[in-house]
Amino acid sequence: MDEQTLVATARAGNHEAFNVLVRNYEGMAYSVAYRVLGQPEAAADATQDAFLAAYRALPAFRGGSFRAWLLRIVTNACYDQLRVAKRRPQTALDNVSEDPDYALALADRGETPEESLLRHELAQILEVGIAKLPVGQRLVLVLSDVEGLSYDEIVAVTGLSLGTVKSRLSRARGKMRDHLTGEREPWGL
Amino acid sequence: MWGLPRHSEKAEHRFCRGNLSAFIDGQLTGRESERVRRHLDRCQACQRELESLQRTVSLLRSLPRVPAPRSFAIPRSTPAPALPFWMRPWAYGALRVASAAAALLLVVALTGGALAGPGVDLAAGERVLRIAAEPSMEAAAPLGTPAPSEGMVALGAPAPAAAAAPNGAASEAEPSAEPMAGALEVMPPPTLTAEEAARATAAPEGRGGGAAATDTTVPTVQAPPVASARAGETVEAPAPEAAVAAAARPATDEPPLGEPKSLVESPGGAGREVADGYALRPWTAGVAELRQRIGGYPWGWWAAGSAMLLALLLTMTLWLRAKRARWP
Numbered sequence: 262m263d264e265q266t267l268v269a270t271a272r273a274g275n276h277e278a279f280n281v282l283v284r285n286y287e288g289m290a291y292s293v294a295y296r297v298l299g300q301p302e303a304a305a306d307a308t309q310d311a312f313l314a315a316y317r318a319l320p321a322f323r324g325g326s327f328r329a330w331l332l333r334i335v336t337n338a339c340y341d342q343l344r345v346a347k348r349r350p351q352t353a354l355d356n357v358s359e360d361p362d363y364a365l366a367l368a369d370r371g372e373t374p375e376e377s378l379l380r381h382e383l384a385q386i387l388e389v390g391i392a393k394l395p396v397g398q399r400l401v402l403v404l405s406d407v408e409g410l411s412y413d414e415i416v417a418v419t420g421l422s423l424g425t426v427k428s429r430l431s432r433a434r435g436k437m438r439d440h441l442t443g444e445r446e447p448w449g450l
Numbered sequence: 451m452w453g454l455p456r457h458s459e460k461a462e463h464r465f466c467r468g469n470l471s472a473f474i475d476g477q478l479t480g481r482e483s484e485r486v487r488r489h490l491d492r493c494q495a496c497q498r499e500l501e502s503l504q505r506t507v508s509l510l511r512s513l514p515r516v517p518a519p520r521s522f523a524i525p526r527s528t529p530a531p532a533l534p535f536w537m538r539p540w541a542y543g544a545l546r547v548a549s550a551a552a553a554l555l556l557v558v559a560l561t562g563g564a565l566a567g568p569g570v571d572l573a574a575g576e577r578v579l580r581i582a583a584e585p586s587m588e589a590a591a592p593l594g595t596p597a598p599s600e601g602m603v604a605l606g607a608p609a610p611a612a613a614a615a616p617n618g619a620a621s622e623a624e625p626s627a628e629p630m631a632g633a634l635e636v637m638p639p640p641t642l643t644a645e646e647a648a649r650a651t652a653a654p655e656g657r658g659g660g661a662a663a664t665d666t667t668v669p670t671v672q673a674p675p676v677a678s679a680r681a682g683e684t685v686e687a688p689a690p691e692a693a694v695a696a697a698a699r700p701a702t703d704e705p706p707l708g709e710p711k712s713l714v715e716s717p718g719g720a721g722r723e724v725a726d727g728y729a730l731r732p733w734t735a736g737v738a739e740l741r742q743r744i745g746g747y748p749w750g751w752w753a754a755g756s757a758m759l760l761a762l763l764l765t766m767t768l769w770l771r772a773k774r775a776r777w778p
Binding site: 271272274276279280283284287288289290291292295296301304305308309312313316317318319320321337383384387388402405406407408409412427430431434435437438441442 | 468469470471472475477502503505506507509510511512513514515516517518519520521522523524525526528529530531532533534537776
């Protein structure tokens with residue numbers, strides 16, 4: 262069943278059809294939420310809220326990219342979580358790679374221990390650099406360079422103008438480059 | 451000769467730096483890309499910048515996707531998808547039509563009121579009597595007025611009949627309009643709020659506080675010149691509005707008419723503030739006055755009602771717009 266058919270079936274109230282879509286996109290949705298929020302629990306809450314909101318809002322989906330539409334809902338859920346977090350004391354964002362699920366994802370049996378260590382270290386540095394960005398730049402950078410969305414899709418997800426997306430991405434990349442060059446290991450920069 | 455426009459080297463450098471990110475993604479137009487490329491051929495700093503940015507993007511793209519810790523499948527009990535009422539197409543239209551109707555009603559009410567002539571202001575005597583008759587005035591008595599002033603006592607009874615009538619009726623009943631003017635002039639508002647009155651009554655009843663109250667605000671029948679003259683006048687020849695207005699204002703010896711006296715700290719240190727020269731006015735009196743004021747104008751209630759309805763509808767429209775903007 263293709264995506265449009267799944268969406269149409271889910272819109273008629275079919276939970277199973279929608280859960281197929283959830284399985285297809287939950288990895289991407291959680292990953293974006295995790296990198297924007299920097300915390301596994303908040304990211305899981307935002308992802309669950311986003312899927313429930315998407316199911317309720319299916320009648321409002323007017324075609325086009327379902328991925329962009331879903332990511333827009335995920336982004337809104339992330340902003341809601343950030344608003345909630347502002348009212349509560351929160352933990353630091355720079356321990357992102359300590360998440361066991363994420364550590365497992367970084368494991369690659371085909372590489373030497375040194376290579377694995379370097380990759381872990383690099384991933385941690387990158388995650389810390391991402392977490393240090395302002396949330397607007399962070400979102401655009403994650404969508405573009407980590408998730409590989411096109412500029413048009415980012416415009417659809419964020420509701421920003423193309424010029425704003427370009428400038429935010431340019432600034433975010435510049436800051437990430439500065440973050441990497443400031444490290445002990447310059448990572449080929 | 452008519453090729454690309456010539457820019458200074460500094461401007462080219464700035465343009466290149468600002469567009470390297472989009473250049474990497476192929477998001478520049480052909481002309482812009484050509485401009486960046488030509489500058490890159492000449493500028494080694496920009497070449498290094500390009501390489502470092504490309505390397506950064508490449509490292510970011512190597513980051514693995516974070517795996518979801520659990521399934522986010524929705525439960526079967528989730529209600530079927532349905533648009534909330536505020537997302538229905540008719541919701542916005544209905545609000546607009548209702549807002550337009552309320553605005554039209556407001557215009558009609560204001561126009562009708564204006565065509566009907568000047569509004570009938572509320573009868574000042576009745577207003578004052580209402581304020582004076584409020585029970586909280588009695589509660590506030592310990593503050594500055596141990597007993598209602600004599601003028602009030604004397605005039606309270608005969609006044610209502612004449613005072614309850616609108617201005618026109620009052621002028622018929624009274625020999626001249628002067629007392630009425632006087633009444634309106636001295637009407638200005640009592641300033642102590644209900645909260646201050648409560649604070650004052652809650653103050654310790656020790657000698658210090660009591661003495662302070664009597665010292666500063668003992669009302670006497672020896673009212674200020676104007677007020678006493680009017681009060682005397684009204685006792686002999688009934689002029690309810692002026693007399694009642696004079697009665698509503700606590701009569702004191704010192705302060706000139708209408709001028710508030712300074713706030714006085716009680717020697718007991720309880721922080722009690724006493725303002726004399728003004729009568730206490732509870733909020734219910736304010737509401738009653740507002741109601742009378744609105745009712746005093748032709749079409750007043752229609753105008754007030756439609757204005758409130760319009761404000762409510764506009765608030766709902768703004769709320770709806772904000773909700774819809776956040777909807778995917």
